[in-house]
Amino acid sequence: MRSCPREGSGEAPRVVRGLSRWAAVGGLAVLLAACARSGDGMIPQNALDPAGPIARAQDRLWDIVFPVAVVVFILVQGLIIVAVVRFRDRGESQPPKQVHGNTRLEVVWTIIPTLILIGIAIPTVDTIFRLSAPAVPDALRVRVIGKQYWWQFEYMNAGTGAPIRTASELHIPTGREVFIELDGQSKDDGADVIHSFWVPRLAGKQDYVPGHMRTMRIQADNPGTYPGQCAEFCGLSHADMRFAVVAHTPAEFDQWLADQSRAATQPTTDRTRQGFELVAGQGCLGCHTIEGHPQNAGARVGPDLTHFAKQEKFAGYTYPQTNENLKQWIRNPQSLKMGAQMPDWGGGSPLSEQQLDALVAYLQSLR
Amino acid sequence: MAAEIHAAQPESHATTLGVSNEKLGMWVFIGSECLFFGAMIATYLLYVGRANDGPTPRTIFDIPFTSVSTFILLMSSLGMVLALAAVQAGDMRRFRVWILATALLGGTFLSGQFYEFTVFVAEGMKLETSPFTSAFFMLTSFHGLHVAIGILMLVSLWAASMGGRITEQRSEVVENVGLYWHFVDIVWILIFTVIYLIPVG
């Protein structure tokens, strides 16, 4: 039988020890970077930087389980490194003691992990049930519909008059629970595929499931813009199905509600008047609502445009509202967002540059 | 530790458990078939109430008719038992009679199902009508496919016997096919109970 070549003594372990030292340093650096809490918007969707009570309750569980995982990691990797260094073959002639096991040890290392897991399970189960409680009485109720590839928000118990509907921007008051119904059962707002509503700094995600009603809650402590995006693969432009939660002080939120309840701004210049006419002539109102426009049909296939210009971004909160972007979008939505359910020219006939400018001017007047 | 036991059939190998590989293999395969039909039955149970204003079990099933075809399939299992007894006793002629009878009874069952399906379709129950109909047709069609494959095997056994390839000493293949056939029959009893009788009753 062929004899086995002996390992050169001393060489491998030095390399192993050195590398493991650097690995530990590197690993620690990575861990610290991971724990980075940034309050200056550098990581706008940072789940490790909760900005409201729901996300905080979820983050608290992370604060329990992550250190435990780190300790176990250090223990296991440490044992491996110690074993690898201490028991390397030194050219012995006889094989080592043929130990088959140690029942007591094996029982201990079965029971201890079980106990640790029970320790993790208790706060976990408690939080699961706390977070699934029904809405508090004074919650702001919002109905959310996910479509390929944008989010529709409808305020169920805010403001008076016509229900306020927005797209891609969910405005909320600070310090108040916002109870969200992900309504997959709506007959009016056709549900298509599964999406997932996720604004990491405010709460973990919940799927929007056609055929089912799901609920969740978010709440923001402070005013600000909290970006989010769809988190369940939904097709071609899943990556561009984004949104933002904009939190206002309660007074500012009431003002926002009042502004939203107003009808659309009437056109005051020739250009915007031309755009005002085009919006009907092109068939835009066949899919979009503009409250106060005489030809408004209350259509909900596409986003509500009544206060379109107040939004920073459009097309699923993906593109800034510049002239060029808006014109390109109307010309050929597919070029900006593949799979977008809006036809070229809004389904109407192609427009000249001048007409396009007028249409965009009108849209940008809708504050 | 099991001693080497020679299996009953001279051409097969000694095996650790004492059962031939082929027989053990058939049992193992049947294990997976349980999950195959189980998943379809579970789907049916979920969807039995979702009839979309279309036909429901109460309105569309003809229990007397299906009871008769169930009985026919049950009798085919009896035929299978008799066929196996015959071949193990060395009576090839009786074996061939009973194996053909089994196949014929199975074929009658299938014809009955085919007829039943044409009636359903005429009465507005198609695959795509509702989740209930989809689940029903998928489950019963797959079962029917299993019966058809079984009939193919039975007829092949008959042909093999005609060619002298099946003897008293080399009859385990009949037992293994019988295992499959009985399993398909048991699945049907389950289907008949869960899909037909209980929703209607």
Place this chain on the structure above:
Amino acid sequence: MTAIAGKQRTRPQPRRIYARPVATTGFWSWFTTIDHKRIGILYGVTATTFFVIGGIEALLIRTQLVAPNGQILDENLYNQIFTMHGLTMIFFAVMPLSSAFFNYLLPLMIGAKDVAFPRLNAFSYWVFLASGLFLYSSIFFSGMPDGGWFNYAPLNFFGPDPGGLHSGSTQAAAQIHQARMLYYSLGLQIAGIASLASAVNFIVTILNMRAPGMTLMRMPVFVWMTFVTSFLLLFAMPVIAIALWQLMLQVRYGAPFFDPGAGGDPILWQHMFWLFGHPEVYILILPAFGIVSEIIPTFARKPIFGYAAMVFAGIAIGFLGWGVWAHHMFTVGLGPVANTAFSLTTMLIAVPTGVKIFNWIGTLWGGHLRFRTPMLFAIGLVGMFTIGGLSGVTHAVVPHDTQQQDTYYIVAHFHYVLFGGAIFGLFGGLYYWWPKIFGWMLDDRIGKVHFWLMLIGFNLAFGPMHILGLHGMPRRIWRYDAGMGWDLWNLVSTIGAFVIAASIVIFFANVAISRSRRIEAGNDPWDARTLEWLTTSPPPADNFKEVPVVASRDELWHRKYAGEDGTQPVRVPAGAAQNHDDHDDHDGHGEHHPLPSYYPTITALGMPIAAYGMFFEGPGQIILLTIGAAVMLFGIFGWVFEPSAE
């Protein structure tokens, strides 16, 4: 072939259309081989090829994501590429690579001459190859499936472009989508048949073909893992088969299984998929667990620590694995009670998994550790899988999982367990058993470079993904914006991916260089413990000149070394009195040497033919289905009526 004097031929001469193949060497013999060792090599080569393809897909993904708003791949291509990356790695790389090891080693480790059903074994391979080619043929037609490997409903029947605005018309969009879904469902169905057949084969082999004295508790841990994996395959494949049939009926014929608008439930797909999908991940990892359970004892020169615990932990994982599936669905809204139940079962399954980690460390402890390349990969698995297992435990914390789910944190987790776990284990196995399979050694120094480069690249590629996920980057996005704080770690991750690619190139270089050097391996180059090292490298056609009689676990080790348990053993001089009595298999039974056969290959061919029929309507469909069925029936009947051995 041994003639037994006086044995009469009682069966009539089989009628043949053409002569039965007899060659066991030469190019064409590979198409008709039923030798488990050659089938194992076929699996290995094919799986490695698909692994490279899947790796190229990964590099494309990482190149697209190296910086914000990448322009390498558009939405349509990206979605196809990430879908195929997942499908390829799972079904056409890791599973068949595991199968390669099962095929090659199982009979050798239990002292058998072949598996229970050699032609069924060949059939499994050709069906697997057919399924991979079928699925990839989609490139030339409609484009590849693009709904993710998990292909959730309603997207899987709704399609990404229902309005037809991207494809030009609703009909064009529907046709393309339907075709892609047919490739997906039919391709996986065919692959599933290969796995199911293998599962039956291995279970019967393990139960029924062990050498004399090889009780279940004397089998190597690798054989036990094969056993558990085979049962998982046996019971999980039918469930996904049903789901795939339902998808096909929905997409092709409008059966409303998953359509909420017609009374169906999209969640049904998720339940069925994950009922299969979770056992599937144990199917992916248990073989690698088995491999390192053989490597570590050999290179530590002591037995596996806690053999019984290793076996029972594996069985426990197999059982418990059926009770955790909805932990993939924590954000679907099953309710607090269901979420709690699955949270607890998921935590529970960490216990037997942890036991294995500790037992491997216990095996290292007190050993004489030799750090050859297989050992490096094995230790790498222990370290890397631990990380993946720990992140898995954090997923069980449901409220926080709602932050982790569908993000790069999950991508990090499963790559740590599947790459750091399964792939490391499989490469360890390649280096370990290469000398046995081919008769020559892979270079150990180049192997070490491969290992270290792969370890570094792997951690660079997937470590930062934990951070990206927690910093809010979702999965399955073809691009991301600047200003999200994700740029640095995406860049690091892409660099890591290319380092991995370099390490794979080094592996192939190792193969080429070592082959030209051809350093003879001998029977037992590692001084190992299990039966496959008893025979020659490579083994003869029927594996053992004499069927070994087994008196203990680690039978080979005990033939080489004598001593009480728990002490240091002493080498038994070669040729000294042994207390085993291997015997020739001439005990009046008749030698059965299974011969090569065309029929398994032919039968396998019928499946893709029939599958292509599903793309057509009317006469085209009927013709293709008929031809496919006819080919299969011809193959099956020929197979059944052809004696396995003559």
